[in-house]
Amino acid sequence: MTFSSSILSRHQLWPRPRLHRLLSDAWTNGCAAPSRCLSTDGPSLHPVIGENSVELLGHSYPRDDFTNVTPKILGKVGRHLHNQPYHPLWLIKERIKAHFYSSYIGRWGNPVFSVHDNLSPVVTVEQNFDSLLIPADHPSRKPGDNYYLNRTTMLRAHTSAHQRELVRSGLDAFLLAGDVYRRDEIDASHYPVFHQMEGVRLFSNHELFSKVPNGEDLSLFERGGRRTPHKQESHTLEAVKLVEFDLKQTLTRLVTHLFGSDVDVRWVDCYFPFTHPSFELEVRFQGDWMEVLGCGVMEQELLNSAGAGNKLGWAFGLGLERLAMILYSIPDIRLFWSRDERFLKQFRVEDVQQPICFQPLSKYPPLLNDISFWLPESFTENDFYELVRTVGGDLVEKVTLVDDFTHPK
Numbered sequence: 001m002t003f004s005s006s007i008l009s010r011h012q013l014w015p016r017p018r019l020h021r022l023l024s025d026a027w028t029n030g031c032a033a034p035s036r037c038l039s040t041d042g043p044s045l046h047p048v049i050g051e052n053s054v055e056l057l058g059h060s061y062p063r064d065d066f067t068n069v070t071p072k073i074l075g076k077v078g079r080h081l082h083n084q085p086y087h088p089l090w091l092i093k094e095r096i097k098a099h100f101y102s103s104y105i106g107r108w109g110n111p112v113f114s115v116h117d118n119l120s121p122v123v124t125v126e127q128n129f130d131s132l133l134i135p136a137d138h139p140s141r142k143p144g145d146n147y148y149l150n151r152t153t154m155l156r157a158h159t160s161a162h163q164r165e166l167v168r169s170g171l172d173a174f175l176l177a178g179d180v181y182r183r184d185e186i187d188a189s190h191y192p193v194f195h196q197m198e199g200v201r202l203f204s205n206h207e208l209f210s211k212v213p214n215g216e217d218l219s220l221f222e223r224g225g226r227r228t229p230h231k232q233e234s235h236t237l238e239a240v241k242l243v244e245f246d247l248k249q250t251l252t253r254l255v256t257h258l259f260g261s262d263v264d265v266r267w268v269d270c271y272f273p274f275t276h277p278s279f280e281l282e283v284r285f286q287g288d289w290m291e292v293l294g295c296g297v298m299e300q301e302l303l304n305s306a307g308a309g310n311k312l313g314w315a316f317g318l319g320l321e322r323l324a325m326i327l328y329s330i331p332d333i334r335l336f337w338s339r340d341e342r343f344l345k346q347f348r349v350e351d352v353q354q355p356i357c358f359q360p361l362s363k364y365p366p367l368l369n370d371i372s373f374w375l376p377e378s379f380t381e382n383d384f385y386e387l388v389r390t391v392g393g394d395l396v397e398k399v400t401l402v403d404d405f406t407h408p409k
């Protein structure tokens with residue numbers, strides 16, 4: 001009988017009655033092909049940085065003294081990791097969507113939150129900064145921190161860039177997922193492209209106070225009020241406290257849904273130009289507190305400019321990579337860009353809620369090797385596995401029998 005075996009299983013060549021050394025054979029016969037080479041996806045419209053213009057996603061942007069995008073970064077635009085089924089960022093997005101769809105149901109059985117995940121990352125500087133009341137001299141506008149196509153157009157630095165347009169379009173409650181771009185060092189936890197999920201919810205007087213006893217006597221707004229650490233000048237304290245409570249409850253429920261009820265969280269006061277009061281939510285992970293989101297009560301001036309001046313609202317923005325790294329034990333942010341099957345296949349689960357614990361990849365490229373040999377009568381399969389272990393040690397991931405043959409004579 002001939003026993004043929006394939007490491008990482010590959011279609012079988014005709015059995016060669018010879019025992020090959022498993023690993024050295026793989027190196028010398030040239031079958032070490034990283035799966036990367038086989039990939040065909042990616043942006044269909046190739047970005048070009050020309051002498052006078054930048055071509056991106058079918059548009060042409062004239063260059064000026066602000067232009068600082070690089071071919072490398074434009075190569076990421078259009079990868080849509082958050083929209084690729086079974087990518088870990090997609091999994092997190094789907095889990096968050098499912099949670100919001102099932103927990104917040106409107107009067108007619110409709111989901112309260114709509115979900116948007118396909119807005120272009122190319123935005124105006126006005127959208128990214130001015131619409132959010134970020135002052136003209138604010139340090140976050142520095143070319144050193146952002147990717148500008150030119151003085152008026154940039155790759156969004158946060159999903160908040162779309163708050164005003166979505167509120168203006170009439171939405172009262174929405175989630176928005178997208179890729180965001182910030183010039184940054186590259187290491188295990190920093191990458192110049194990452195993904196955020198923005199959430200916004202607005203409340204009319206009736207929505208906010210309808211469940212409060214004598215709520216019809218309460219108002220959202222007051223004249224002549226003062227801005228304090230707890231509220232904006234135009235808001236009543238009772239309205240703000242209810243919005244803040246709803247915001248914190250919504251996010252605590254989300255984090256508990258994702259991490260389980262044992263998770264340790266804490267709220268930290270902070271500052272954003274487009275929310276007041278503002279908070280960060282931190283989650284304790286392996287003994288350290290990790291910031292996972294920023295949020296707050298939306299600045300009324302923003303809502304006024306978006307045509308929703310009769311409502312109060314909250315907003316949050318959370319980092320999808322941060323959540324995925326904690327939830328799936330992914331040790332390095334660069335892995336999200338991997339096209340290596342050994343990474344991607346670990347996330348192909350039947351149910352998006354299924355727990356996944358990422359198993360680190362070998363630093364070696366994947367190798368396939370087929371061998372075949374004649375066997376003595378007394379052979380048992382375990383003898384062979386034993387031999388493979390002795391020669392290959394832990395480098396051998398899998399051994400499968402793909403064919404056998406018994407000579408008629």
Ligand code: PHE
Pocket residue numbers: 157158159160272275293294295296315316317318
């Ligand atoms: N856009 C903020 C950031 O990227 C997060 C945020 C969103 C804060 C919404 C408040 C409200 O850091």
